[in-house]
Structures are given as C-alpha cells and as structure tokens.
Amino acid sequence: MSSLSVYHVSSAEMPNKVLTHxxxxxxTLAEHGVTFDRWxxxxxxAPGATEEALIGAYRTQIDRLMTERGYLTVDVVSAGRDPSQRAERHAGPLEERQYAEDEVxxxxxxxxxxxxLHIGDFVYAVLCERNDLIGLPAGTRHWFDGGENPYFVALRLCKGGQGAEATLTGDDIASQFPRLED
Known part of the structure; x- marks a missing residue:
C-alpha cells in the first residue's frame, strides 16, 4: 500500500503524520508542487515485457503528460534482484540530489x-508501489531507496537537456532517515 510519512528534519525517528489514502x-504533496497519482x-x-510494450501499455497517459508538460523523452528504469549488483544500486541513490528540470x-x-523529498524543514517519505506516479518540480531535493533487494520497473519522463542530470547536494540527510524495509 502506498503511503506518505512526514518527518520534521529534527525528528527522523518519528513521523509527524502517516497518510495511506x-x-x-x-x-499533501500538491501543496509543494509534487504530483502523486495512480495510473x-x-x-x-506480461512478465518480462519489452520497454516498447511497457511504454505502449500507458501510451495515452504518457502522451497526455508529455503534451501538457513539454516532456520529450520517456524511458524505462529498472532494478532486479541480482545480488551481485545490490551494493552498488543500494549505496548510490541514497545521496540527496536535485534536478534542474521537472522529473516524472x-x-x-x-x-x-x-x-x-527534503522540502524546507520537512522530509516527505513517499512509498510508491505498482501503478503510482510521482512528479517532482525542478530543484526538489530528494533521494530514492529501493531497499536491500531492489525490484522495480518504472517509466521516467523528462524534457531531455542538461537539466536531466542529477546534482548531488552534499547533504547527508538521507543517512538520518528510515530506509525502505524489504
């Protein structure tokens, strides 16, 4: 079940609120320009579907979002359960980063x-599951945790240019907050 846990940056051990609807x-996320929806x-x-088949399964919704927001590219990002790659995938994404352009x-x-998401004095931890869509405005400080045994297949939309590259913030805040438990 998808959820949102909201923490004050000074109290990583206990969320101020937890939402599941x-x-x-x-x-709550829209108050900060963040989109959360379900598609x-x-x-x-089918299991093991090609990138083309995955994109095709959501083509109408993707085209609408690309037209509305000016996105130029869509691709598939995935992580399996290959133990040999676990440490590499697990360490890198937990660094706080931001993008110069919107990211969906x-x-x-x-x-x-x-x-x-690190917004002001709060951290919004969004557990995303199958069929969830999250869109972050440009400059939103965030990190992603796939857990110790990451498994996900996600579609990513972006505008393409230089803004699609992440900039690390250098803040170690990600290490202070709860991780995704498998």
Whole structure:
C-alpha cells in the first residue's frame, strides 16, 4: 500500500503524520508542487515485457503528460534482484540530489521504492508501489531507496537537456532517515 510519512528534519525517528489514502497523499504533496497519482495500464503487461510494450501499455497517459508538460523523452528504469549488483544500486541513490528540470517517474509498472523529498524543514517519505506516479518540480531535493533487494520497473519522463542530470547536494540527510524495509 502506498503511503506518505512526514518527518520534521529534527525528528527522523518519528513521523509527524502517516497518510495511506491516495487523495490525502496527493493533496499533501500538491501543496509543494509534487504530483502523486495512480495510473492503470491500458493493456495487460506480461512478465518480462519489452520497454516498447511497457511504454505502449500507458501510451495515452504518457502522451497526455508529455503534451501538457513539454516532456520529450520517456524511458524505462529498472532494478532486479541480482545480488551481485545490490551494493552498488543500494549505496548510490541514497545521496540527496536535485534536478534542474521537472522529473516524472511513473512508479511503478512493477515493484516498489521509497522516494524521500527534503522540502524546507520537512522530509516527505513517499512509498510508491505498482501503478503510482510521482512528479517532482525542478530543484526538489530528494533521494530514492529501493531497499536491500531492489525490484522495480518504472517509466521516467523528462524534457531531455542538461537539466536531466542529477546534482548531488552534499547533504547527508538521507543517512538520518528510515530506509525502505524489504
């Protein structure tokens, strides 16, 4: 089940509130320009589907979002459960980062992950699961945790240019907050 845990930066051990209803999560995040929604595939997705099949299953919704927000590219990002790659995937994404352009990730065609957003004096930890979409405005400080055994298949939309590259903030805040438990 998708959820949103809101923490004050000074109290990483206990969230101020935890929300589990789509409408509550979406409205709380919308106050900060963050989009949270749920999409359903237009066609069934077979296990091991190609990138083209995954994108095709959501084509109408992707095209609408690309037109509305000026996105130029869509791709598939995934992580399996290969133990030899676990440490590398687990360490890197937990550094706080930001992008110069809006970032939309459709989480998830499969799997789950924890997106933590550092906005002002608060951290919004969003547990995204199958069919969740999260869109971050440019400059949103955040990190992503796939857990010790990451598994997800996600679609990512972006505008393309230099803004698609992450800039690390140098803040170690990600290490202070709860991780995704498998």
């Amino acid at each position: 789509l409408e509550d999560i979406a409205s 359903q595939a237009e066609t069934p997705i 990730r459709f989480f998830f065609a499969a799997g789950r992950g924890l997106f933590s």
